[in-house]
Amino acid sequence: MTKQVTPNGFTLDDSGQRVVVDPICRIEGHLRIEVNLDENNVIRNAVSTGAMWRGLEVILKGRDPRDAWAFTERICGVCTGVHALTSVRAVEDALGIDIPANANSIRNLMLLAQHTQDHLVHFYHLHALDWVDVVSALKADPRATSELQRSISNWPKSSPGYFRDVQARLKRFVESGQLGPFSNAYWGSAAYRLPPEANLMAVTHYLEALDFQREIVKIHTIFGGRNPHPNWVVGGVPCSIDVNGDGSINMEWLNLVSSIIDQSITFIDQVYIPDLKAIASFYKDWTYGGGLSGKNLLSYGEYPDHPNDWSQANMLQPGGAILDGDLSKVHEVDVRDPEQVQEFVAHSWYSYPDEKQGLHPWDGITEPHFELGPNFKGTKTNIEQIDEGAKYSFIKAPRWRGHAMEVGPLARYVVAYARGHEEIRDQVDGLLHDLGLPLPAIFSTLGRTAARGLECSFTAHKMRYVFDQLMANLKAGDTATANMDKWEPDTWPAQTRGVGHVEAPRGALGHWIHIKDGKLENYQAVVPTTWNASPRDPAGNIGAYEAALLGTPMVDAEQPVEILRTIHSFDPCLACSTHVMAPDGEELASVKVR
Amino acid sequence: MGDQQTFYEAMREHGITRRSFLKFCSLTAAGLGMGPEFAGKIAHALETKPRTPVIWLHGLECTCCSESFIRSGHPLAADVILSMISLDYDDTLMAAAGYQAEEILEQTVQKYDGNFILACEGNPPLNEDGMYCIQGGKPYIEKLRYMASHCKAIIAWGSCASWGCVQAARPNPTRATPIHKVIHDKPIVKVPGCPPIAEVMTGVITYMVAFGELPELDRQGRPKMFYSQRLHDKCYRRPHFDAGQFVERFDDEGARKGYCLYKVGCKGPTTHNACSTVEWNGGLSWPVKSGHGCLGCAEDNFWDRGSFYSAVTNLGVTGGVEATADDIGEVLAGAAAIGVAAHAAASVVSHMKDGSKGDSSHD
Numbered sequence: 001m002t003k004q005v006t007p008n009g010f011t012l013d014d015s016g017q018r019v020v021v022d023p024i025c026r027i028e029g030h031l032r033i034e035v036n037l038d039e040n041n042v043i044r045n046a047v048s049t050g051a052m053w054r055g056l057e058v059i060l061k062g063r064d065p066r067d068a069w070a071f072t073e074r075i076c077g078v079c080t081g082v083h084a085l086t087s088v089r090a091v092e093d094a095l096g097i098d099i100p101a102n103a104n105s106i107r108n109l110m111l112l113a114q115h116t117q118d119h120l121v122h123f124y125h126l127h128a129l130d131w132v133d134v135v136s137a138l139k140a141d142p143r144a145t146s147e148l149q150r151s152i153s154n155w156p157k158s159s160p161g162y163f164r165d166v167q168a169r170l171k172r173f174v175e176s177g178q179l180g181p182f183s184n185a186y187w188g189s190a191a192y193r194l195p196p197e198a199n200l201m202a203v204t205h206y207l208e209a210l211d212f213q214r215e216i217v218k219i220h221t222i223f224g225g226r227n228p229h230p231n232w233v234v235g236g237v238p239c240s241i242d243v244n245g246d247g248s249i250n251m252e253w254l255n256l257v258s259s260i261i262d263q264s265i266t267f268i269d270q271v272y273i274p275d276l277k278a279i280a281s282f283y284k285d286w287t288y289g290g291g292l293s294g295k296n297l298l299s300y301g302e303y304p305d306h307p308n309d310w311s312q313a314n315m316l317q318p319g320g321a322i323l324d325g326d327l328s329k330v331h332e333v334d335v336r337d338p339e340q341v342q343e344f345v346a347h348s349w350y351s352y353p354d355e356k357q358g359l360h361p362w363d364g365i366t367e368p369h370f371e372l373g374p375n376f377k378g379t380k381t382n383i384e385q386i387d388e389g390a391k392y393s394f395i396k397a398p399r400w401r402g403h404a405m406e407v408g409p410l411a412r413y414v415v416a417y418a419r420g421h422e423e424i425r426d427q428v429d430g431l432l433h434d435l436g437l438p439l440p441a442i443f444s445t446l447g448r449t450a451a452r453g454l455e456c457s458f459t460a461h462k463m464r465y466v467f468d469q470l471m472a473n474l475k476a477g478d479t480a481t482a483n484m485d486k487w488e489p490d491t492w493p494a495q496t497r498g499v500g501h502v503e504a505p506r507g508a509l510g511h512w513i514h515i516k517d518g519k520l521e522n523y524q525a526v527v528p529t530t531w532n533a534s535p536r537d538p539a540g541n542i543g544a545y546e547a548a549l550l551g552t553p554m555v556d557a558e559q560p561v562e563i564l565r566t567i568h569s570f571d572p573c574l575a576c577s578t579h580v581m582a583p584d585g586e587e588l589a590s591v592k593v594r
Numbered sequence: 595m596g597d598q599q600t601f602y603e604a605m606r607e608h609g610i611t612r613r614s615f616l617k618f619c620s621l622t623a624a625g626l627g628m629g630p631e632f633a634g635k636i637a638h639a640l641e642t643k644p645r646t647p648v649i650w651l652h653g654l655e656c657t658c659c660s661e662s663f664i665r666s667g668h669p670l671a672a673d674v675i676l677s678m679i680s681l682d683y684d685d686t687l688m689a690a691a692g693y694q695a696e697e698i699l700e701q702t703v704q705k706y707d708g709n710f711i712l713a714c715e716g717n718p719p720l721n722e723d724g725m726y727c728i729q730g731g732k733p734y735i736e737k738l739r740y741m742a743s744h745c746k747a748i749i750a751w752g753s754c755a756s757w758g759c760v761q762a763a764r765p766n767p768t769r770a771t772p773i774h775k776v777i778h779d780k781p782i783v784k785v786p787g788c789p790p791i792a793e794v795m796t797g798v799i800t801y802m803v804a805f806g807e808l809p810e811l812d813r814q815g816r817p818k819m820f821y822s823q824r825l826h827d828k829c830y831r832r833p834h835f836d837a838g839q840f841v842e843r844f845d846d847e848g849a850r851k852g853y854c855l856y857k858v859g860c861k862g863p864t865t866h867n868a869c870s871t872v873e874w875n876g877g878l879s880w881p882v883k884s885g886h887g888c889l890g891c892a893e894d895n896f897w898d899r900g901s902f903y904s905a906v907t908n909l910g911v912t913g914g915v916e917a918t919a920d921d922i923g924e925v926l927a928g929a930a931a932i933g934v935a936a937h938a939a940a941s942v943v944s945h946m947k948d949g950s951k952g953d954s955s956h957d
Contacts, residue, residue, distance in 0.1 A: 023692070023696075026688065028686070032728070056760060067903070070889055071763070076657070080658060180682055181675065183690065184694045184701075222879060225886055226879070228665075238884060380725065480845060
């Protein structure tokens with residue numbers, strides 16, 4: 001290859017030093033990244049390899065469609081519930097089931113709670129250590145840290161003594177010589193820019209957030225019985241409501257939900273958002289990682305305000321597609337149109353009869369084919385270097401009208417911004433104003449991270465809106481939570497197909513299903529990380545991870561802080577992206593699915 | 595292991611008073627279902643035992659076990675990670691990546707050979723030479739076997755590591771295989787559930803750290819303190835089962851009244867777990883309390899036992915309500931299975947006869 005320009009406008013050059021980062025830690029699942037650096041340690045080629053393959057779609061074949069949510073929920077326990085919700089929506093779409101208003105509100109509350117908790121945990125526990133130097137926090141002046149904290153927020157845990165205690169705890173931890181999860185990392189690297197006080201504040205909130213996240217998910221526990229992996233049901237939600245009773249959701253439970261919402265709003269707005277701004281202010285000139293974000297973005301839209309209406313006008317966070325960075329036009333997305341969403345496998349460890357063609361998920365084929373290209377280095381069970389000219393990932397390459405797309409919080413925010421969504425515009429413009437940055441600054445790693453934070457605040461506040469909606473409906477006398485009219489398979493058509501979509505924390509998620517004679521005939525999922533971690537397609541278009549890494553200078557080729565920073569900004573979820581499988585484990589290469 | 599702190603030293607250094615430490619020991623003893631006399635034993639153990647290194651590996655899984663672990667309220671996950679154990683490797687949480695992360699494994703083997711706990715989340719696939727789960731360019735099964743050969747004991751977190759779980763459901767295309775079927779020469783404690791309850795996970799860790807041994811296990815390798823009861827035995831809705839008061843469909847009158855979920859598929863009668871006693875998310879609720887039947891997620895092969903909404907008829911238990919996991923073992927007696935179904939059916943019949951369906955006067 002040496003040097004080439006991709007159809008989607010990126011220049012790749014694999015002539016320089018190859019660096020392999022495997023495993024990428026602080027993500028869900030198993031991901032490998034390889035890059036080539038030029039003589040100035042700038043990334044000139046990037047290769048994203050999904051390194052695991054579990055599969056659920058074929059396991060689902062022949063099962064009861066009403067059970068599918070439980071199987072698909074186990075695609076991912078980090079974004080728990082989102083696949084379950086997508087699944088029940090797909091089955092309801094196929095069978096023509098309308099859900100009650102209360103079920104719509106409760107589902108929205110559960111999804112909003114998931115976003116809020118997931119984004120919070122991602123920022124502090126999976127991403128912060130790319131920006132925050134834990135060891136530097138030992139040098140902080142607790143009094144100055146307190147002043148910093150009080151200058152950015154009203155959060156009450158801000159005294160010099162409080163920060164002194166946390167610092168003492170951290171000091172003894174470091175001095176014990178057993179650094180646990182902080183071992184062998186990149187502390188002291190010039191890539192870290194925060195002053196010690198900001199590092200101490202962030203480490204303190206790492207611990208506070210780890211404690212607080214447990215509270216947010218209790219909304220799942222109340223309505224779905226537990227978290228992770230709460231329960232769902234086709235036709236509505238499994239919980240009933242009897243405000244005056246003691247056998248189901250009553251006033252005490254509802255009060256607890258309301259209290260959790262208040263606490264969540266406070267924590268996000270007084271801890272997460274101020275931290276995000278404080279940290280971002282030290283990295284304003286680290287403008288890398290934009291990749292596809294300034295070009296092609298996709299969101300299906302989420303949170304139907306009224307039940308059973310999937311128009312974008314009814315969405316609390318409207319979706320659509322942006323092409324070529326043109327924010328003046330938001331394209332409508334039709335998940336049923338065979339020309340729009342398609343998956344390609346030319347560079348994936350699967351095979352198609354014609355690998356130049358893409359397939360719509362309703363017509364999807366999954367024929368696994370693990371094969372390393374002619375230029376790979378190592379052996380089959382000890383891969384030293386991937387050959388990206390051939391098949392190189394367990395992730396397929398989804399495209400929208402042929403375009404590689406970025407999905408996730410930044411995509412949702414840019415699409416909603418382009419649609420003129422007032423609340424989201426105010427959030428984005430406010431943050432940019434506070435940081436003194438122009439709008440194009442959001443097309444970056446930092447922009448992706450910032451959009452996730454803003455969305456976390458948005459979802460926390462929207463829980464209040466939806467809760468009030470639920471209470472108003474209950475007050476009006478409607479307590480229904482499930483529509484069981486089409487529960488029995490004898491009420492179903494002999495054959496039908498459906499699609500369900502959800503905006504999951506990591507982006508656009510869709511399930512496409514066929515039901516035949518009461519059983520699942522086919523099940524296909526196209527998942528956020530499949531979009532973002534996508535390998536190349538037959539035309540040579542690169543995916544969002546690969547594009548975002550290009551052009552990034554590394555301080556030290558031995559320490560992949562910058563690679564982690566950008567990859568983590570997408571919040572990878574590999575178990576989600578690589579779930580497809582064949583029906584017969586013993587003869588994988590010769591079996592055709594569908 | 596000279597540079598390791600004891601748990602007590604770590605807590606003291608973190609500003610925790612002796613009084614609080616002893617209170618923690620009492621709560622831990624109570625949480626493990628032990629009498630107050632055990633609090634002293636736990637305190638003694640934590641004062642003298644060094645912080646145990648833990649290597650937490652991830653195979654094919656969904657990470658729900660890790661997510662559940664960080665939900666623990668007593669003890670807090672942060673206290674477990676920072677004070678009780680030394681979580682030296684966990685690719686979901688650790689700061690390092692790439693070769694710097696993998697180096698820690700070798701360092702652990704050099705430094706703590708035979709003295710670290712191997713915590714396994716997920717399982718290895720065996721098809722395609724193990725390459726359906728690649729870590730550092732190599733099959734996960736290699737890493738698992740290598741670390742297992744040097745560890746002291748293994749915790750199999752969740753139903754993936756314990757039984758195989760969803761990726762091993764029919765037809766199990768990757769040949770995803772539970773830990774005990776590939777590692778035969780180390781003690782293994784199974785902590786099944788999809789996921790396991792947070793406080794069950796930290797309870798097992800606490801026990802192992804405090805006593806330096808595995809908790810007492812049943813014949814299937816599960817800690818008796820958490821898995822010796824069927825959910826049905828201690829279900830707060832059990833009186834409704836006995837009275838023949840059932841939810842017939844979601845959101846009916848019975849559902850609003852909190853009746854028994856047996857007829858909408860609850861697997862509580864055949865599932866061994868602590869949901870009905872410990873409950874979830876700080877003891878707040880559990881699936882049955884929210885109105886959905888138990889899926890049976892802590893049981894072997896629960897994905898292939900028919901629909902989650904079919905009433906339990908083909909599986910049963912021996913020995914009635916008092917049966918323990920040990921009594922049941924892996925062989926289920928057909929006659930007794932019919933017994934449970936007949937019991938339920940009889941309840942329903944008597945219930946229908948007096949025509950009081952959904953009538954709370956039945957209580």
